[in-house]
Amino acid sequence: MFTEADALERDAADPGHRDLFHVPPAEGGRYAEAAYLAGNSLGLQPRATRGDLLDDLDAWARLGVEGHLDAARPWLPYHEFLTGTAARLVGARPAETVVMNSLTVNLHLLMVSFYRPTGTRTKIVIEDTAFPSDSYAVRSQARFHGLDPDATVVRLDPADVLAYLAREGHEVALVLLGGVNYLTGELMDIPAITRAGHEAGALVGWDLAHAAGNVPLELHEWGPDFAAWCSYKYLNSGPGALGGVFVHERHLGDPAVQRFEGWWSTEPATRFEMAPVSRPPATADAWQVSNPPIYAMGPVRTSLEIFDRIGMADLRARSVRLTGYLESLLDELPTTLVTPRDPGRRGSQLSLRISTGSAHELAKRLRFEFGVITDAREPDIVRAAPVPLYCSYHDCWRLADALAHILEEAR
The missing domain is CATH 3.90.1150.10 (Aspartate Aminotransferase, domain 1)
Known part of the structure; x- marks a missing residue:
């Protein structure tokens, strides 16, 4: 011993x-x-978080609405302060990355774009021990498209995914797995499964809730269509913290990709023109819907800077x-x-x-x-x-x- x-x-x-x-x-x-x-399950609080958060609160007290432009960290572009560090953390390009919303909300927004069942290609592949929120999300997506979730959602042992894609991939519209399984702690072979999904003609996404900040990631190089993660586990940003999104650059600016949109989906330079039609940027920012909650973004920014310094x-x-x-x-x-x-x-x-x-x-x-x-x-x-x-x-x-x-x- x-x-x-x-x-x-x-x-x-x-x-x-x-x-x-x-x-x-x-x-x-x-x-x-x-x-x-x-x-x-929940990361510890960085000592720097309290002071950084109070600085942002003080800006509201001192400046009121003018904090959108005049705060030391202006609120209008605040999410951009997190983009570079988040991109480096997951091995992405800044244009492919945005911090927004919570994890399951982001998965739904991404599936609007990347789960498009047609003909006999309708199935969604997840792991048999997927986190329940992922299971509920994909089943509800199947129902939203008028499909039977029991017939549409295919639950597999991770060891069987590659063989299933080789055999039945012509029926698979989306592969959506956890990068690290929440129950067993197993790290999936993200590059191999991504390649196999694409070879089968499916789109591939990853839930990186237990992978971001835990294992090195190279999302741009590995080439999944999208990924999402939370920031309250290994990323130490507090309970219910904002998550992150990756969309591979091959999809950016593609008018054929469907999205839900809101005020923050349009080009920042033209946002206050108040135009009735969105002009989305050719970046992952186009998947944003609402203006970001500043006091939820602050702890994420503080934590990401720690990862950036240490590596x-x-x-x-x-x-x-x-x-x-x-x-x-x-x-x-x-x-x-x-x-x-x-x-x-x-x-x-x-x-x-x-x-x-x-x-x-x-x-x-x-x-x-x-x-x-x-x-x-x-x-x-x-x-x-x-x-x-x-x-x-x-x-x-x-x-x-x-x-x-x-x-x-x-x-």
């Missing part, structure tokens, strides 16, 4: 960036801070080290890992299947008796994510130590 002293030595040699974040206090156990391993390459390398260390600790315990063991096929999350009791009850004991915060999915999955920005080797050790005590009791 690895020792606590060993974990602390590893932290001294490989410290991460914990000082940039507020870590919650422990509600149990013998340590002041929680071992926070739930960043795959996904360094974060991914530390993630592999931390997750590998936690895996080694868990291998000493009677637990079952459902996440792939190959570091190249997973992100920061390790999912454990428990054999006795309720996953939620186990998570409650970890939190209130040991000060370890994880995430549970019933009936039997506990998810732990040693996020490389702020998690430590000692956090991993604390989880394993707590599990050892609990599992020993259960024997």
